[in-house]
Amino acid sequence: MVDAWLNVLAGYGLPGTLAPTGLPTSSSELVFAASKHKLIGVLAGAIADETITLPPDDFEQVARAHEGTMREALLLEEVLLEALDVLDRAGIDARVLKGTALAHMVHPDPSERCFGDNDILVSPRDVDPALEALGKAGAFRTMPPLSATYDRRFAKSVTLRWTGPTELDLHRTLAAGPYGLLINLGDLFRDPAEVLLAGRAVRTLPADLHLLHGAVHVALGDVDARLGNVRDLALLSQRDSIDFDEMIATAEQWQCAAPVALGLRRTAALGHARTQIEMWADDYVVSEVDKKRLDAYAERSGRFRRQAFASWQVLGWRDRMAFTRALLVPNAANRAARGRTRRSQLGRVRPG
Amino acid sequence: VTSPIAPNSVVRRGDVLWRATLNGVLIRPPGADEVVKLAGTGLALWAELEQPTHFSDLCASLAAGHRADPNQIAADLMPVIVDLVERAVMAVSP
Numbered sequence: 001m002v003d004a005w006l007n008v009l010a011g012y013g014l015p016g017t018l019a020p021t022g023l024p025t026s027s028s029e030l031v032f033a034a035s036k037h038k039l040i041g042v043l044a045g046a047i048a049d050e051t052i053t054l055p056p057d058d059f060e061q062v063a064r065a066h067e068g069t070m071r072e073a074l075l076l077e078e079v080l081l082e083a084l085d086v087l088d089r090a091g092i093d094a095r096v097l098k099g100t101a102l103a104h105m106v107h108p109d110p111s112e113r114c115f116g117d118n119d120i121l122v123s124p125r126d127v128d129p130a131l132e133a134l135g136k137a138g139a140f141r142t143m144p145p146l147s148a149t150y151d152r153r154f155a156k157s158v159t160l161r162w163t164g165p166t167e168l169d170l171h172r173t174l175a176a177g178p179y180g181l182l183i184n185l186g187d188l189f190r191d192p193a194e195v196l197l198a199g200r201a202v203r204t205l206p207a208d209l210h211l212l213h214g215a216v217h218v219a220l221g222d223v224d225a226r227l228g229n230v231r232d233l234a235l236l237s238q239r240d241s242i243d244f245d246e247m248i249a250t251a252e253q254w255q256c257a258a259p260v261a262l263g264l265r266r267t268a269a270l271g272h273a274r275t276q277i278e279m280w281a282d283d284y285v286v287s288e289v290d291k292k293r294l295d296a297y298a299e300r301s302g303r304f305r306r307q308a309f310a311s312w313q314v315l316g317w318r319d320r321m322a323f324t325r326a327l328l329v330p331n332a333a334n335r336a337a338r339g340r341t342r343r344s345q346l347g348r349v350r351p352g
Numbered sequence: 353v354t355s356p357i358a359p360n361s362v363v364r365r366g367d368v369l370w371r372a373t374l375n376g377v378l379i380r381p382p383g384a385d386e387v388v389k390l391a392g393t394g395l396a397l398w399a400e401l402e403q404p405t406h407f408s409d410l411c412a413s414l415a416a417g418h419r420a421d422p423n424q425i426a427a428d429l430m431p432v433i434v435d436l437v438e439r440a441v442m443a444v445s446p
Contacts (some may be wrong), residue, residue: 063374199366
C-alpha cells in the first residue's frame with residue numbers, strides 16, 4: 001500500500017499521472033519512507049500545491065523533515081561552491097553531477113530534490129591533481145587508495161570528507177564495475193550545461209548525459225533504486241531538447257545501452273505516459289554478454305568481487321595486470337584501514 | 353515612514369543560496385555559519401524582492417496582500433529589512 005502510494009508520489013506532476021491523495025499510513029512512517037526514497041521534497045511540494053491536505057500535526061512533521069533536508073542541501077551547495085573554487089584555482093575542469101545539478105536543472109523547484117552528498121566529475125588525468133588540491137584545502141579521503149594509479153585508471157570515484165559532516169565524491173566515471181570502465185570519458189566533457197548556484201554559473205553535464213548517467217545509476221547503483229532517482233529519469237525523459245537518437249547512439253558506443261534501458265524501464269512504475277525514449281527502453285533486448293555483465297550488479301552479497309571480475313574482462317592486457325595487482329595486493333595503508341593483512345587480502349579476492 | 357532605507361530599493365542578494373519550505377524560506381548567505389529562516393509571510397517577502405522594489409511599494413504590495421495598513425506593515429518590516437541587509441541576505445540601492 002505504502003509502496004504503491006510512493007510510486008504515485010514519485011510520478012507527481014508527470015503527464016497522465018494521478019494526483020496523490022490522503023496518506024496511506026501514519027505520517028511518521030510516510031516521512032521515513034519518503035525520506036528513504038528522496039521524495040520528502042516532492043511530498044512537501046504536493047502539500048504546498050494543496051494537492052495533499054494534512055491535519056496540523058502531520059503537516060508539521062512533514063514540514064520539519066523537509067526543512068531538515070533543505071538545510072542540508074544548502075550546506076552541501078555552499079561546500080560544493082568552495083570545492084569548485086579549489087578545483088578552478090588548480091586549473092581543473094569539473095562537472096557537477098547528480099543531486100545538486102538535477103535540483104536546479106530538471107525539477108520544477110529545487111526544493112523538491114533532496115541529496116546527501118556532492119558529486120563532482122573530473123577527467124582521469126585530473127583525478128590526482130584534484131585530490132591533491134582538495135586535500136590541501138582540508139578534504140580527506142575516507143579510504144587510502146588501492147594503488148598509486150588505481151584512482152585515475154579504474155575507480156568510479158573517491159569519497160572525501162569535507163567541511164563538517166559533508167561528503168564529496170570525486171568521480172572519474174559514472175558507474176562502478178565494467179560499465180564504468182566502458183564509458184568514453186572524453187564524451188562527458190563535451191558541450192557542458194550550466195546551472196546557477198548563488199548567482200554563479202556552475203558547469204554540469206548536458207541533459208542527455210544526465211539522462212544516461214541517471215539511467216545507469218538506477219540500473220547499476222543501489223540494488224533497490226530510490227524512487228527519487230527514478231523520478232529524475234522520468235523528468236529528464238520529458239525534455240524536448242534531448243536528441244534521443246543521438247543519446248541512444250552514445251549509449252551504444254559506450255556499450256552501456258543495456259543498463260540505460262533497464263534504468264529507464266523502472267520509470268514505468270510511476271504510471272505516467274511513456275515517452276519515446278522510455279518506449280525504446282521497454283522494447284530493448286538485452287544481449288547474453290550484457291546479461292553476464294549485469295549479473296555483477298545484481299545482489300549486495302559479493303558485489304564488489306563480481307564487479308571486479310567483470311571489470312577485468314573489459315580491460316586491455318596492460319590494465320588487467322595493474323588492476324589485478326591493485327586488488328590482490330593493495331597498498332599497505334589501504335589494507336591497514338580495512339584491518340587486513342597481505343595474506344587475508346589474497347584470500348578474499350576469489351571468483352564467485 | 354522615516355528610516356535609512358525608506359526611500360531606497362530593496363532586493364534579495366543574488367549570491368545567496370536559498371530554498372522554499374512549507375513554513376517559509378531558508379537562506380544561506382555567503383560565508384555565513386547559519387541559515388537565516390524567514391517564516392510565514394517571509395516567503396511572500398522573498399518573492400516580492402526578486403526584483404529591486406522601493407520600500408514603499410513593497411509595503412503597499414504586502415499590505416494589499418494581507419489586507420493590512422501599509423504604515424503598520426512598514427513599521428513591522430523596517431527592522432526586519434535592516435537586519436536582513438546586515439546579514440547579507442538583502443541589499444539596498446538608492
